[in-house]
Amino acid sequence: MTDGTTIEQQLQAHGIHPTAARILVLQKLSELTHPVSMTELETELETMDKSTIFRTLNVLLEHHAIHSFEDGSGSTKYEICRCESTVCRVENRHIHFYCEECRRTFCIEDVKIPVVALPEGYRIETINYTVKGLCPECSKRQA
Amino acid sequence: MTDGTTIEQQLQAHGIHPTAARILVLQKLSELTHPVSMTELETELETMDKSTIFRTLNVLLEHHAIHSFEDGSGSTKYEICRCESTVCRVENRHIHFYCEECRRTFCIEDVKIPVVALPEGYRIETINYTVKGLCPECSKRQA
DNA sequence: TGTCAGTTTGCAACCGGGTTGCATGTGCGG
DNA sequence: CCGCACATGCAACCCGGTTGCAAACTGACA
Numbered sequence: 001m002t003d004g005t006t007i008e009q010q011l012q013a014h015g016i017h018p019t020a021a022r023i024l025v026l027q028k029l030s031e032l033t034h035p036v037s038m039t040e041l042e043t044e045l046e047t048m049d050k051s052t053i054f055r056t057l058n059v060l061l062e063h064h065a066i067h068s069f070e071d072g073s074g075s076t077k078y079e080i081c082r083c084e085s086t087v088c089r090v091e092n093r094h095i096h097f098y099c100e101e102c103r104r105t106f107c108i109e110d111v112k113i114p115v116v117a118l119p120e121g122y123r124i125e126t127i128n129y130t131v132k133g134l135c136p137e138c139s140k141r142q143a
Numbered sequence: 144m145t146d147g148t149t150i151e152q153q154l155q156a157h158g159i160h161p162t163a164a165r166i167l168v169l170q171k172l173s174e175l176t177h178p179v180s181m182t183e184l185e186t187e188l189e190t191m192d193k194s195t196i197f198r199t200l201n202v203l204l205e206h207h208a209i210h211s212f213e214d215g216s217g218s219t220k221y222e223i224c225r226c227e228s229t230v231c232r233v234e235n236r237h238i239h240f241y242c243e244e245c246r247r248t249f250c251i252e253d254v255k256i257p258v259v260a261l262p263e264g265y266r267i268e269t270i271n272y273t274v275k276g277l278c279p280e281c282s283k284r285q286a
Numbered sequence: 287t288g289t290c291a292g293t294t295t296g297c298a299a300c301c302g303g304g305t306t307g308c309a310t311g312t313g314c315g316g
Numbered sequence: 317c318c319g320c321a322c323a324t325g326c327a328a329c330c331c332g333g334t335t336g337c338a339a340a341c342t343g344a345c346a
Contacts, residue, residue: 019312019323039303049325054304056323070213072271074333075303097265114257116272121279122240128215129259130271136264162294162341182332192296197333199294217304218332 014063021048025056026080029066035077035096035105064088071098071105071130079107091115095129101138157206164191168199169223172209178220178239178248207231214241214248214273222250234258238272244281 007027011018028044029036036044041053057078060066064087068078077096081088093113097106113129134142150170154161171187172179179187184196200221203209207230211221220239224231236256240249256272277285 017322021324037303050303051305051326052324070215070271072213095259097261100268108261111259111261114259116238116254116257116274118240118251118254118274119279121282122274123277123282124274125243125276126274128213128271128273128275131259131261131265131267131269132271133268134266136262139264139266160293160342164295180332193332194297194334195295 010065014060014065016059016063016065021052021056022059024048025053026060026065029078029080032079034107035069035071035079037073037075037077039075041078067093069096069128069130071096072100072132073098073103073105077105090124090127093127095131097131097133097135099135099138100132101134101142104135106135153208157203157208159202159206159208164195164199165202167191168196169203169208172221172223175222177250178212178214178222180216180218180220182218184221210236212239212271212273214239215243215275216241216246216248220248233267233270236270238274240274240276240278242278242281243275244277244285247278249278 005013007023007030008018011022011026016022024045025041025048028041038050038053038057041057042048042050045053057066057068061068061078065081066078067081067088068076070076083089083092091112094107094109095111095113097108098104099106108131113127115124115127118124133139148156150166150173151161154165154169159165167188168184168191171184181193181196181200184200185191185193188196200209200211204211204221208224209221210224210231211219213219226232226235234255237250237252238254238256240251241247242249251274256270258267258270261267276282
């Protein structure tokens with residue numbers, strides 16, 4: 001989904017009416033290599049209003065063009081969905097690492113979310129797997 | 144740790160000076176069978192101020208008498224630590240389920256957090272594993 | 287037992303992420 | 317060209333969490 005296709009095509013592929021705001025937000029998310037908070041997007045996209053970003057993110061989420069998850073930072077993080085198909089299965093998603101020292105959030109692309117078996121009756125929609133601790137840089141600095 | 148010991152003894156075992164507030168909070172947490180938010184505690188313990196509860200929870204957390212985690216509800220949830228020892232290993236901790244319909248958080252005691260291997264350098268402090276979806280009741284109601 | 291220092295608590299104010307209502311703008315079909 | 321539905325900006329708001337400060341408490345020591 002990241003290849004030749006334009007941002008606009010990606011939006012349409014997810015059934016989203018491509019407006020300026022939506023293109024800009026998705027564009028930005030596809031450029032960034034790490035997950036961002038709403039506030040970070042706000043500073044990146046100075047022209048755009050907070051509420052617009054908020055609503056845009058929600059549209060993108062509903063149509064599964066992006067993912068959101070909570071690291072322990074307090075604010076929700078967003079990242080573009082790089083799935084091949086339009087529906088992204090839980091077990092294809094990677095885990096995240098939140099460094100309590102430098103407060104950065106890392107994608108651990110290589111490690112997929114381990115899916116557990118739940119007791120009868122539960123219907124799994126999504127799984128949040130976030131590891132907290134010290135990132136390589138910070139743990140080295142501390143040692 | 145849940146057995147014969149009094150709340151006061153539990154506090155002391157964790158090196159916490161047992162004050163009225165701390166006893167009440169830990170008491171309440173040990174009574175409850177499900178994780179609660181600060182706000183829920185606030186309504187349960189009407190006499191106690193929000194800030195006191197906040198600071199008390201932090202003391203309990205620092206001394207590993209309780210756990211905290213984020214389900215997707217937006218507010219942090221707290222639950223008593225039922226570990227035998229004073230230090231609670233990640234792999235002994237159970238996972239949680241957040242129902243997007245009834246907004247309740249469930250402990251899945253039987254299922255422990257799967258621990259993944261991270262690339263070199265990361266130091267794991269804690270892991271947040273929360274499944275979101277529909278609880279048995281709500282998924283039955285929907286069907 | 288009285289006093290003092292350090293700790294704990296309550297109150298009030300604050301902060302920041304997230305959310306909403308409403309008025310304005312924009313694009314598209316007729 | 318008009319009208320409508322949808323999208324955006326602005327401002328205000330909500331609420332969980334956090335902090336500064338002063339009062340209350342506790343425990344140690346004279």
